[in-house]
Amino acid sequence: MPELPEVETIRKEITPVITGRCLSRISGFRPTLDPEDLHRGADVQGKCVSGTSRHGKYLYAGLGAGCGLVIHFGMTGDLRFLGPGDEDPPYCRAQIVFKDGSRLAFTDPRRFGRIVSSRGLKEFIAAKGLGPDALVLTRTNVREMVRASRRGVKLLLLDQHRVAGIGNIYADEILFQSRIHPLRETRTVSVKEADSLHKAILSVLKTAVRLSADMDRYPSGWLIPRRAPGRTCPACGGEVSRVMIAGRYSYFCPSCQQ
């Protein structure tokens, strides 16, 4: 569950149930949780959850001032809150155990997810060099982003150093709604198109968050339900195309997107 809307949905679900609980211990194995990494960023021993926040695809669980856990979900990560007697869920790779015996389980079949400690989300963002969160992107941000490089637009959207939170699936939706071809060079994108790109970024991500990232509930006019070979464009009825970009498939409508 790994792009911005999925992470935000997980955040909203777990925040009320973990806030105020105090850590007893954290267990897990590499590579999900490297014991050395966990203790290098900040001392999390015995701290209590003060709240959560998010930047791009990273979830931050604050443990008081100057300390917290940063969780990245990779491709298949998820969190489940469990009571003291509950069984470990399948693919459980790490657990944050609280003093009252309840716990937060990190499940991740593919093991690309990571949990590390940090002195703060701001510090983490700076260390990683992450761009602004996609939900707070301004029109000016997008205009400048588009002007500053000469790569394909899709690659720009996927670059977490430019804008944080957009992944392969939502990038396709955003480009479909802005009617821009994924391989268009950003420098050829007009100001008008940059503005429609900006509008689509916010609209797609906000709608997805509002629908709790439940793809079954996404509007029928969206491309996401048609992201498969041989499917038809919800706008023109033509067949959707796919092209390999950066080693992964991009789906788009060749007649609607130029």
Place this chain on the structure above:
DNA sequence: CTCCATGTTTAGAA
């Protein structure tokens, strides 16, 4: 067996 999968990092080539 083969292909594909919501991500990130890194090495190497233009």
Place this chain on the structure above:
DNA sequence: CTTCTAAACATGGA
């Protein structure tokens, strides 16, 4: 320096 590709990571499902 910039940009892009392929591979690696690790695993499961079709």
